Amino acid sequence: MDIIYMDNNATTRVAPEVLDTMLPYLKDFYGNASSMHSFGGSVGREIIAAREKVAALINADPGEIIFTSCGTESDSTAINAAIRSNPEKRHIITTRVEHPAIKNLYEFLAKNGYRVTWVPVDKEGVLDLDYLYSHLSEDTAIASIMWANNESGVVFPIDEIAEKLRNKGIVFHSDAVQAVGKIPVDVKQTGLDMMSISGHKIHAPKGVGVLYVKKGTKFSPFMIGGHQERNRRGGTENVASIIGLGKACELAGNHLDEIDTRVRILRDRLENGLIENIPNALLNGKKDERLPNTSNISFEFIEGEAILLMMDQLGICASSGSACTSGSLEPSHVLRAMGVPFTAAHGSIRFSLSTYNTEKEVDYVVENLPPIIDRLRKMSPFWKEGACKLQ
Template identity: 50%
Template sequence: MEKKLIYMDNAATTPVKPEVLDAMLPYFTEKFGNPSSIYSISSENKKAITDAREVIAKTINTTPENIYFTAGGSESDNWALKATADAYASKGKHIITTKIEHHAILHTCEYLETKGFEITYLDVDENGLVKLDELTAAIRPDTILISVMFANNEIGTIEPIAEIGKIAHEHGVLFHTDAVQAYTQVPIDVEAMNIDMMSTSGHKINGPKGIGFLYIRKGVKIKSFIHGGAQERHRRAGTENVTGIIGLAKAAEIATANMKERTAEEIKVRDHLIERIEKEIPYAKLNGDRVKRLPNNVNFSFQFVEGESMLILLDSKGICASSGSACTSGSLDPSHVLLAIGLPHEIAHGSLRLTISDQITMEDADYVVDNLKEIVNHLREMSPLYEDFIKKNK
């Protein structure tokens, strides 16, 4: 009998939609020309890239010349921070970010510190929200950039992006946001939200891996990140990933067109998961803001349980989940995000992230909770800490 598979790790990656694959396939075989060449099949590919750029620009209310294709979110984050640091160093060497950013931001900031830049890592509240008064107080005359993620990849908290951008602009500071998890999950208007640069990734929205884009507002003076050819208007060298670009645009078009209906259904399933877990599994804590939360994110910490053991047992039931970011899944350290919101190590180690899609049904959600209850109970029965806790609290 084939094992049931319920995929609940969509924050890590998503399957490519059939319509996206269909759009991409001709560019692997028939339409394989290099867009920089002058013959007709290359010219057609150049136009296809132009059309894709227009599609994507509309999804965030900008113009096509502000969209730069990259290899994904990590490259976009690196480009935004390193190129800003290089271009604006004469103004100052101070950058503000938060303690809960993706490691593509945090590790880049650590690198910039070795180059003489000073980084302020803001605390967040118990739900993972940036404190706007502390952000404002951290701005200095030599501050050149604020980088705050749109929504956290682990706990799903959505930050007050428009307000952060407004504060940045009032102080003459550039504002970058890592929107890898938020893009097409929540409406994004880079003009209304005061965003100067924004990172995204195709494989989080049912597009292919190895493609993303960096939005750069016109007038932001950052230069090339990859040197070589004249691609991407002299700002990002390398033969264009035409198939990836086509796939990204198609995925973005589909996800944007059905965003309202799709996310409404995701919220129903998300809230059902949260309500059942809170009601039926004792000593479980929801991580992240209950309301200002991505439609597809559920993150709990279970006391007296070790996260990796939960994942292994869930996998034996055909359930794919995560204990945090996929980029740090090999680490034995507790999540830096959970520590930043105030969880002690022993509770942070017992975290579980479920990230759903429009393919997850209420029946699937119930299957997950039913199995999760059994798994948590089983692991707690093996825990001497839980046994001692029960004895003390009888």
């Protein structure tokens, strides 16, 4: 059975070109970049080249790029650097819809004496900027605001927020894991202090990430060890993955236009096809402020895991915002923050496309999902044919 992969906000396939650039460094060129011999030195030059490619994608200087092991490490490094460089400050800000990499870290800090402001979103997932701005204070060490939400796909106005935070003595970090490679990101123009990127979201392998740190930002390392990354992140470099990430960033830069046009058209075709063919299907997230690849749709009166497993039978991969992982059966914190009603929140499905998706795949999903939804609804005690749409 062919796999139809529409879960690219979870992870992406490694681009074949990326794998090709990596393989020599897993086989023949196994030298350590820190070694004195030229065998290791040649590896060091490739890391420099990769750093330049990453920097080019986000318009940074190569010296502002720190390679890490993943997005989570980048996030943890950024937040810890900010609070350690400002030990007198006890207030930190973030949003109610962050990825667990930020959310759980902030909850941990809240338990350890930090005052946390959680900025809310409206029912379309749009950030309440007034709330954010009115909670800034002299005691604020860091504001961490994601660039784009992984579940709803809603993009936050990072340029505008950076402008407001400038010269206030507040470190501004953004978890841009979902934005980089899908929409243009220019750190120079935006002027934020730190930003996290994850390799496996942009067709590089898992196990490599990036923290951008603007020149002049106070920093202290999270992983203390060797001199690698100019003493900002100890540990022998993940050479092959870093080189792969360089290639992936080069490809991502070339593909931005395609994502904004062809992938966006595919996403809209999928979304409109499903909403037109399935009654009581509701879009989550503000339609024209989303990533071009993401669509989050709630199918009322049924539960997400059941939908996913039915789709799995047909080889269709997507995600659900309903985590039936424990007795709590609670919808995701993102959908709850958006106030999506229970009738819809449990049956939300996220489709996230990439340049590898085709029109044929989209049409297959549009054709095969309606019978699945219908079947599950016929099993549901809440489904009545022609039920009116709940607000």
